[in-house]
Amino acid sequence: MGISDRKEREKQEMRKLIMNAAMEMFVKEGYEKTSLRNIADKIEYSPATIYLYYKDKDELLWGLQAEAFGKLNEIFQTSVTATDPVKQLEQLTKTYVEFGMNNPDLYDLMFIIRSPMNVKDDESWQNGSNAFKFLTDVIERCGDRLRYKDAKTAALSCWAMVHGLVSLNVRGRCKVLELPGEEDINKILIQSVDEYIELITR
Amino acid sequence: MGISDRKEREKQEMRKLIMNAAMEMFVKEGYEKTSLRNIADKIEYSPATIYLYYKDKDELLWGLQAEAFGKLNEIFQTSVTATDPVKQLEQLTKTYVEFGMNNPDLYDLMFIIRSPMNVKDDESWQNGSNAFKFLTDVIERCGDRLRYKDAKTAALSCWAMVHGLVSLNVRGRCKVLELPGEEDINKILIQSVDEYIELITR
DNA sequence: TTTAATTACTGAACACTGTTTAGTAAGTTT
DNA sequence: AAACTTACTAAACAGTGTTCAGTAATTAAA
Numbered sequence: 001m002g003i004s005d006r007k008e009r010e011k012q013e014m015r016k017l018i019m020n021a022a023m024e025m026f027v028k029e030g031y032e033k034t035s036l037r038n039i040a041d042k043i044e045y046s047p048a049t050i051y052l053y054y055k056d057k058d059e060l061l062w063g064l065q066a067e068a069f070g071k072l073n074e075i076f077q078t079s080v081t082a083t084d085p086v087k088q089l090e091q092l093t094k095t096y097v098e099f100g101m102n103n104p105d106l107y108d109l110m111f112i113i114r115s116p117m118n119v120k121d122d123e124s125w126q127n128g129s130n131a132f133k134f135l136t137d138v139i140e141r142c143g144d145r146l147r148y149k150d151a152k153t154a155a156l157s158c159w160a161m162v163h164g165l166v167s168l169n170v171r172g173r174c175k176v177l178e179l180p181g182e183e184d185i186n187k188i189l190i191q192s193v194d195e196y197i198e199l200i201t202r
Numbered sequence: 203m204g205i206s207d208r209k210e211r212e213k214q215e216m217r218k219l220i221m222n223a224a225m226e227m228f229v230k231e232g233y234e235k236t237s238l239r240n241i242a243d244k245i246e247y248s249p250a251t252i253y254l255y256y257k258d259k260d261e262l263l264w265g266l267q268a269e270a271f272g273k274l275n276e277i278f279q280t281s282v283t284a285t286d287p288v289k290q291l292e293q294l295t296k297t298y299v300e301f302g303m304n305n306p307d308l309y310d311l312m313f314i315i316r317s318p319m320n321v322k323d324d325e326s327w328q329n330g331s332n333a334f335k336f337l338t339d340v341i342e343r344c345g346d347r348l349r350y351k352d353a354k355t356a357a358l359s360c361w362a363m364v365h366g367l368v369s370l371n372v373r374g375r376c377k378v379l380e381l382p383g384e385e386d387i388n389k390i391l392i393q394s395v396d397e398y399i400e401l402i403t404r
Numbered sequence: 405t406t407t408a409a410t411t412a413c414t415g416a417a418c419a420c421t422g423t424t425t426a427g428t429a430a431g432t433t434t
Numbered sequence: 435a436a437a438c439t440t441a442c443t444a445a446a447c448a449g450t451g452t453t454c455a456g457t458a459a460t461t462a463a464a
Contacts, residue, residue: 045442047423047443113373128378152379156394160362163370167365251412
């Protein structure tokens with residue numbers, strides 16, 4: 001059955017072709033400009049063809065989301081290098097903030113946009129879950145060096161803090177801060193994370 | 203010039219008619235269903251008419267945003283009743299979280315959606331700025347009872363925390379938490395806020 | 405009071421969006 | 435060579451925000 005094997009291979013290649021085009025479009029042109037028609041144009045196929053490989057736009061976005069979470073996990077792996085778990089937490093949170101600020105569109109897709117993150121037990125949810133597990137593991141290793149009652153709420157709070165900082169910025173809500181002069185917003189965020197880590201450790 | 207006065211009055215009434223219809227639609231049907239055509243249908247005018255009173259959809263959204271911020275300010279005023287500034291901060295943060303959880307669509311419009319919050323010196327920005335000032339004022343009154351270096355970063359961090367909690371929930375990102383049983387997510391959030399307040403006070 | 409100018413409004417169109425369906429052309433099997 | 439299956443697309447549907455020419459009513463000027 002070599003033919004059906006090849007057919008299956010070609011099908012996966014086509015899925016990848018669509019996926020890659022969508023991803024490239026997404027990081028280059030942003031969410032708004034990434035329509036099915038534009039993607040179809042890019043890969044020189046009809047828009048209807050995409051529907052033969054993906055149920056709808058949401059399914060495509062889940063794919064992008066999965067890749068983005070994978071990327072985040074990779075960065076975590078390479079950036080969190082310390083042996084001290086508290087130091088690890090510091091590296092983790094800063095890495096998170098930097099990732100969000102450097103990849104606003106991907107961050108959007110992963111943590112802000114409405115549609116995805118709906119279905120359980122798919123790749124996207126798996127990768128997202130892994131990233132969160134990375135955080136909870138670090139926090140658990142911190143043990144009683146964190147001034148938190150249990151690891152679960154500690155993880156939630158910690159995540160909420162960094163996500164709050166990033167998402168307020170990504171969606172331009174930090175103008176009310178009225179930063180004096182041309183202070184780098186990126187540094188202020190990192191500083192806030194620093195202060196937070198200091199605050200929750202004893 | 204009584205005529206032009208009446209004309210101006212009628213113009214404002216029309217603006218209000220559109221605004222109210224849009225707001226009603228927004229809180230009842232959500233953002234997705236609130237299209238210009240639907241609004242126009244509701245007030246029994248042509249969609250084109252709306253453009254005679256609002257430059258575009260964004261301008262309309264700014265109006266809604268302004269009202270929502272006004273509403274939030276009101277709630278702040280009636281809910282923050284304590285004399286102790288730290289207690290005030292606790293009331294403020296909890297009120298914020300509850301507002302977000304009870305009015306997800308409005309919260310969306312105020313703190314998540316992309317388009318608005320662009321232009322300075324308009325009503326929406328004013329009201330948003332006021333809400334933030336409410337927070338910074340409370341924090342300043344707390345003085346050295348907060349374990350923060352300066353009031354500004356304290357305010358940012360505090361806001362980031364509550365916004366993080368609410369927005370992760372509003373956009374359904376808290377499923378990774380894997381809450382045991384049917385625990386009320388609302389209570390967990392309030393609990394997290396509690397713990398945070400406790401954490402930053404000495 | 406009749407005519408001219410201004411105002412308020414709309415129908416229809418434009419350029420998009422995601423999505424579905426009927427039909428075609430090629431590849432595969434019999 | 436005929437029958438079947440697969441891969442693909444043109445065209446349409448229903449929706450979006452937005453613009454513009456044209457109409458009817460109101461106001462101002464003659």
